[in-house]
Amino acid sequence: CLFCNLLIFSVCCGETGIKTFHDRYIDNGVLDFLLKEREEGRIRNLGWSFHGSVEVFDYLLSLDVKWDFVQIQMNYVDWRHASKRNVNAEYLYGELSKRGIPVVIMEPLLGGRLSKLNDHLVARLKQRRPENSVASWAFRFAGTYPDVLCVLSGMTYMEHLQDNLRTYSPLEPLNDEEKEFLEETAQLMLQFPTIPCNDCKYCMPCPYGLDIPAILVHYNKCVNEGNVPKSSQDENYRRARRAFLIGYDRSVPKLRQASRCTGCDQCSPHCPQRIDIPKELHRIDAYVEQLKQETL
Missing domain, CATH: 3.20.20.100 (NADP-dependent oxidoreductase domain)
Known part of the structure; x- marks a missing residue:
């Protein structure tokens, strides 16, 4: 410096x-x-x-x-x-x-x-x-x-x-x-289950083209805003589901979303927060599919 x-x-x-x-x-x-x-x-x-x-x-x-x-x-x-x-x-x-x-x-x-x-x-x-x-x-x-x-x-x-x-x-x-x-x-x-991502981008670039920080930041944003429904019986389920899915597609292009993760784990060793990134991406992808299929 x-x-x-x-x-x-x-x-x-x-x-x-x-x-x-x-x-x-x-x-x-x-x-x-x-x-x-x-x-x-x-x-x-x-x-x-x-x-x-x-x-x-x-x-x-x-x-x-x-x-x-x-x-x-x-x-x-x-x-x-x-x-x-x-x-x-x-x-x-x-x-x-x-x-x-x-x-x-x-x-x-x-x-x-x-x-x-x-x-x-x-x-x-x-x-x-x-x-x-x-x-x-x-x-x-x-x-x-x-x-x-x-x-x-x-x-x-x-x-x-x-x-x-x-x-x-x-x-x-x-x-x-x-x-x-x-x-x-x-x-x-800390009562809100956010992922400790600081958006530092040390995990990038992903060899498979994922926008890892954008995925994690969107998930955390939805947690903080109350748009991560746990069940279809939640009071604001419809509104929260729509906000999560529409916001996801707007924040992260489809070819860069969590569904593209192969689990190669080239990203995790570079993360200062020691996040198990493939595990979190697979969890988010599974959650997105549950929202899409309305199987929560």
Whole structure:
């Protein structure tokens, strides 16, 4: 990252953990090279982006290396409820803070999901701060902690930039009661069976042409909007069925839908959230067929 004089290397070591880290960075001399470059002044700040296990995280912190920063996934859901084999941000931040290592935050909106909550949760947040966006709660959470160096927001539109400026200029840190309020919100959010996809697109391209992120994002959107009926006896079954199927065809071209998945599993190893992607695609495809055939 030349504009801020940071060099970030990714630590995503999968199942093999410390051995993979040694293969990638120690045994081939890469880490020694980076440390030498920092000593020579060509790298001003050296740190790493973490996607892995507690074992690897703790190991890197135990090395006799001065880290200038570490990038972690941190938001008010992952603080105590990290999904799959991710690590709770409360632990990650705490270990970095103890060592005085500045923190760069990725996924403050959990892949956008914390800006697109279901109507019940939106109403819950709006009741407290009617003038503020849903996303601003997540950004305030990320910016509240004193050792945070930078929050990566992933802005797309001018409105996002404007909302971020309103949130951070100046930042109003969360108080303890608001932190507890967001913890309760996270617990309510987890009652909805969404797939922990952050739409990062690391799983792409699919060799068989599927638009994996679009499929998972559509499913999550329908869950949050109450358009995933469990039975034909549900009160809003007809409306929800129509919304799911029409939205699916509009969001994902037919030749890129879940029905095309062969189960090759080239995607799963690249997923930072450790989603069993073929399993989820087959489940969604089976559900779509049930909706089409009206066999729920």
